[in-house]
Amino acid sequence: MVETKQNFDSRLRVLTRKHRRMANGYTTRLRGDGLIVVKPKRRKAQFPLKGALLVLAGFFAFKAFMLISLGELTYADRLARLQNGTIVEQAGAWVMQADPVTKTIVTFTRVNLL
Incomplete structure (x- = not known):
């Protein structure tokens, strides 16, 4: 039971981090097998x-x-x-x-x- 909760918590942390990064924009790509994969855009270091x-x-x-x-x-x-x-x-x-x-x-x- 403890192992299941730890597994769930780690998956939840990964999804939360990905969701926060996608708030700044994201891109979608179609893989060769037909699956659409959503990835957050990388932040570019911009000179002010x-x-x-x-x-x-x-x-x-x-x-x-x-x-x-x-x-x-x-x-x-x-x-x-x-x-x-x-x-x-x-x-x-x-x-x-x-x-x-x-x-x-x-x-x-x-x-x-x-």
């Missing part, structure tokens, strides 16, 4: 593109805000000091340099705010 784009847009907005609030001369002076620092500071200066995207955001913001 929308999140990465939001982070990138936020970073450019931050750079534009810094450029507007400090002014171009002060911003350039601080970048020059960073470029003369350690390797990490030089990398930060390279990342924070005023690129065309940042300049476009600054121009757009200045035109629309003033």
Whole structure:
């Protein structure tokens, strides 16, 4: 009796796990003997593109805000000091340099705010 219950519980666990996986989608295949077999779709590891784009847009907005609030001369002076620092500071200066995207955001913001 105990063996029958353990067998039933293990089959029930397998079916429950398969059912949970099939909640995300499934495929059906016809085997050579005519039996239709249902299998859950495999989940693909997806890169969060929308999140990465939001982070990138936020970073450019931050750079534009810094450029507007400090002014171009002060911003350039601080970048020059960073470029003369350690390797990490030089990398930060390279990342924070005023690129065309940042300049476009600054121009757009200045035109629309003033």
